[in-house]
Amino acid sequence: MSDAHRVARRAEIIGAALRCFTRAGYQRTSMADIITESGLSAGAIYSYFSGKQQLLVAVADHVLGDRQTALATGGALEGAQSPGGIAANIMRTLAENLRSIAGEGYSKAILQVWAEATIDPEIRELAHSVLGRLLGAVTDALVACAESDPDVLPAGEADARAWAVGYAPVVLGVVQGFIVQQSLLDDFDVDAYIATAVGTL
Numbered sequence: 001m002s003d004a005h006r007v008a009r010r011a012e013i014i015g016a017a018l019r020c021f022t023r024a025g026y027q028r029t030s031m032a033d034i035i036t037e038s039g040l041s042a043g044a045i046y047s048y049f050s051g052k053q054q055l056l057v058a059v060a061d062h063v064l065g066d067r068q069t070a071l072a073t074g075g076a077l078e079g080a081q082s083p084g085g086i087a088a089n090i091m092r093t094l095a096e097n098l099r100s101i102a103g104e105g106y107s108k109a110i111l112q113v114w115a116e117a118t119i120d121p122e123i124r125e126l127a128h129s130v131l132g133r134l135l136g137a138v139t140d141a142l143v144a145c146a147e148s149d150p151d152v153l154p155a156g157e158a159d160a161r162a163w164a165v166g167y168a169p170v171v172l173g174v175v176q177g178f179i180v181q182q183s184l185l186d187d188f189d190v191d192a193y194i195a196t197a198v199g200t201l
Helices: 001-022 031-038 042-046 052-074 083-101 106-117 121-148 160-184 190-200
Strands: none
Touching: 001 031, 001 042, 001 052, 001 106, 001 121, 031 042, 031 052, 042 052, 052 121, 083 121, 083 160, 083 190, 106 121, 106 160, 121 160
């Protein structure tokens, strides 16, 4: 079997697990469900993954990595003139990305990954790594804002980097709240949330 075929087969299995997890939840999904969803034999599945927990780690890596890639390639952290603008760019990029793959339930998958990260050390490490890189990127974007417009800094604050380090978790927290509410609320108003974030941050 070629490397390309193995990569494609692995991605196929991860996709089947992702669909199962988003449809029924991680706890209610069995390996038999994933095998049925994939259309592959049990032997084919177990030749790549030892069980459901290892599959969840792979799904977490896939989901978190895709979101980070979407932000990096979408230019969400470039050119914003305010903290609210940075948050708005991230949320618009994520909203568009999630809409384009809505059939795979990525929005719900993100919440499940975060939930499992609170109890699974390996997934927690993945989430910590991705969020750490995002915080670093948001911090750099905030520094750029402050350097282009010193009025962005609070009165009496002269150290743009120190301010950005403290403010980046707030910006990212607003984005995480956006993901949670978009996932859970059927009548969630994306545009209103983003507009309020721009005016508040």
